Amino acid sequence: MIESYGNVVAESLEFMQNLCNKLEGAEGNENSLENFDLGKFWVSLNSVVQRISTDVTKLSLILSKPPYPTAGELSSLLQPIQMQHNQLSSLFFTLPKELGLVLRSEVTTAVTRITKATYDFIKYLGQFTSQRNCQEQLLRLTGVVWEAREDIGKLPVDNRAAVLQILEAEEDLVLDALDEIQEVVSSEKESREIGGDIELIWNNEELELVQECVSLVKTSRALCQKLKTSVQNHGKCQTGHQAMQLDDISESIKKLSPAVDDFISSMYPPCSINNIRSNAVALSNVMESLLNQAKNSHFVPQEEQQWVNFLSLATTHNCNKVQPSTTNDSYSPLIILKDLSLK
Structure with missing residues (x-):
């Protein structure tokens, strides 16, 4: 006993x-x-x-x-x-x-x-x-x-490695959301081509708007990729200021996938065009905030600022396309993404 x-x-x-x-x-x-x-x-x-x-x-x-x-x-x-x-x-x-x-x-x-x-x-x-x-x-x-x-x-060896894990996880979430909506749009278009008595998700106007929305989601994914690459190549944490900038970007990036999810959810029936447009603005605001942080950080050196400007233009352009009144601009987000090798 x-x-x-x-x-x-x-x-x-x-x-x-x-x-x-x-x-x-x-x-x-x-x-x-x-x-x-x-x-x-x-x-x-x-x-x-x-x-x-x-x-x-x-x-x-x-x-x-x-x-x-x-x-x-x-x-x-x-x-x-x-x-x-x-x-x-x-x-x-x-x-x-x-x-x-x-x-x-x-x-x-x-x-x-x-x-x-x-x-x-x-x-x-x-x-x-x-x-x-x-x-x-x-x-x-x-x-x-x-x-x-x-x-x-298995712990990350420093703050840069820890922040990279967060950036990678956020990119995966955004990519999953993008793949989902692209698959649904593709299936919808195939159903229209087949014709017959098939129940459709969107009417013609809604489908056109949703396709414009997808471009903004693609830009958000491109932003994830570029932030991750920049932190990977140039991120440092030898000083408290450098570590703080990495901490800040990790906190801000966590707002991206929820904004993408809200945006995509608003595209599904019952479809409210006003909600879609409102969520497009909310997503673009998150993206612009991230871009401003990146532009003023140590991990995006001056010689690589071009991608920040490109994605800022793409964000504005794609958000404008969803709004009722768009400003005329000569920048194509597809060209921008191609220039960044992110198409």
Whole structure:
């Protein structure tokens, strides 16, 4: 019969809960970047989470078969796990804010996850018995700790890499939305060519307007591509100002796919042309804001400002085509996108 671990587990959980609370309210270190070595930070971080995983696995294996540890022995086995988590927490709080908010958020999430995974593992020890299903559950919880350790190994190396992940995810969302509406429009046109008693989505006027709308969505996708390429080629985070510019563009880009979704949703019946036009303006405003940020950033150097101007013209042109009164301009968005190798 296994000795009750209740008191030992309660003490350990209190310790782990305090660490979780500290992480949830974490705002990062205000220290300068001058004396901080990010490379050394990653080495230390991966080393400590590996030790946590090893110690949790060791305890899990000990509990997999008799003789089971006494409460005192369990307390001794939990001590190194707590010590490693305390070191992990201390290490996290050395990460300067100036490295970037996106990176800090990623690290916070990953460190919190492994801390909570260990908390759940320890919590289960309070109800552990020698029954097979309990041992299987303990192995499952050990696996969650392993997964959390692996996630830390996959963290972006700096704020530039962290922001690139957001830009790539946003581009995927916009591309999915674009593919969807293009497929629907293509199917609609094929149905019209076939003729017969086929229920159509739009009348002629609506279909013409929707096709004009697609051009604006294409431009938004092109904007995603160019922002991602610019950050990839020129993005830096050696200074707090550079990291802040990357943080800002990551926050702004998150507004793009919701604006695209609202715009495309308004194209479907019941079709309101006023709503379509209103959503076109809202989308173009988001795009123009992104373009202005890009133009004044370190990751779009002066010699590459041309694409910003091109996409600004394309945005205005395609938005105007959706409006009731358009201004005459001589710029074709298709030509612009071709010039940018984005057609």
